[in-house]
Amino acid sequence: MRHWKEIPLFKDVTYGEWSDWRWQWRNRIETVEELSQVIPLTEEAKEGIRTALQKVRMAITPYYASLIDPDDERCPIRMQAVPTESEVVVKPWESVDPLDEDADSPVEGLVHRYPDRVLFLVTEQCSMYCRHCTRRRVVGVTDKVASKERMEAGIRYIREHEEVRDVLISGGDPLTLGNDRLEWILQRLREIPHVEVVRIGSRVPVVLPQRITGDLAKMLAKYHPLYINTHFNHPKEITPESKKACAILADHGIPLGNQSVLLRGVNNCPQVMKDLVHDLVRIRVRPYYIYQCDLTWGLDHFRTTVGEGLEIMEALRGHTSGFAVPTYVIDAPGGGGKVPISPQYILTMGEGTVIVRNYEGVIAAYHEPSYDPREKYDESGVCKLCGKKHEGSRGLASMLAGERASLIPERTDRLERRKK
Ligand SMILES: *Cc1c(COP(=O)(O)O)cnc(C)c1O
Ligand code: SF4
DSSP states (O other): OOOGGGSGGGTTOOHHHHTOHHHHHHTOBOSHHHHTTTSOOOHHHHHHHHHHHTTSOOOBOHHHHHTSOTTOTTOHHHHHHSOOGGGGOOOTTOBSSTTOTGGGOSBTTEEEEETTEEEEEOBSOOSSOOTTOTTTTTTTTSOOBOOHHHHHHHHHHHHHOTTOOEEEEESSOGGGSOHHHHHHHHHHHHTSTTOOEEEEEOSHHHHOGGGOOHHHHHHHHTTOSEEEEEOOOSGGGOOHHHHHHHHHHHHTTOOEEEEEEOOTTTTOSHHHHHHHHHHHHHTTEEEEEEEOOOOBTTOGGGOOOHHHHHHHHHHHBTTBOGGGOOEEEEEETTTTEEEEOOOOOEEEEETTEEEEEOTTOOEEEEEOOOSOGGGGBOTTSBBTTTSSBSOSOOHHHHHHTTSOSOOOOSSOHHHHHHHO
């Protein structure tokens, strides 16, 4: 991390300017010429950036750029910020919308995939455009905030759907909106009685920490319970500035979580990830998810194997505080949603006995009680604990409730045979 005065492009910048998020925003690095005054670029690197820029956006806040190690072409900060020509390479299994978000979108800018919560996309702009962005089909294309009509349509949908108890405001980056616009959204969501919690997903604490001011936090705190999930990927991103941003939010009672993406050459290493989760809990950010990199176009060079992810989880669970261990997920292509994956801890099971292994490989037998778990239901199948029938559920839950014996995928040979 360099002081900005050491960087030719910013040598005359005052402390007041540097710490002002509007200055940071206005002075984002968007061209090869500007970038070459911040880090040395080979002709090849310049050519690569120009090639990528024909297809994707670049914008790097001066703050985040100052974290780049100028002497290291493989610097993890650089890899997340500076495009390369690999981004124009598209593999056959990659797509524009691998999570099929558009298919689960009842109104523009709102994704309703899970029963009780929605993803509300309020802007398409970000303070920095991450090289690994999964939503690059929309993010940064026009740098625009959603229109008031679009936001109103989203809010109307939430109001009309009483099952929505959790609204996740995302984008783009919602914290790039001005306080007034953000408050307008929060106020309207809070007027809806069935909205119990509001979450904001934002990379601002990492790439534009100056935006997190006391005024912003005070405004957000009016709308509790409000959670913020941010996106640190590497220990180098934890700086005095990002630490201060998280402290301001935490001091205003906002629980902070972190979602990382596994990225080849950036953080696909058990030690780097362990350092990251330790640094996060020190700044009061609880590791929430580690994502397997989605199958979005142009990201093949960033993707890791799932085995590496499991190895990281193996290195965390048991080896460190339970609350520092995130859940590793694959966001299933085709809109299946997040699927948790984990090393296997149950080795086998027998009548009344479960054999488990711990993080060190110690093997232990757990003896189960011998009784009929169905004792909790009365004769009509009503649960004595919750007073309800465990029914009306779908998928696997309906099988556990005894409502169906099998679930068969649509396109199987046996179904084809049956049709004939
Ligand atoms: C990730 C996500 C959510 C929130 O999921 P949680 O597991 O509750 O954090 C909601 N909707 C969509 C479409 C998502 O991708
Ligand atoms: S902040 Fe999030 S939405 Fe914005 S470019 Fe980065 S990954 Fe994409």
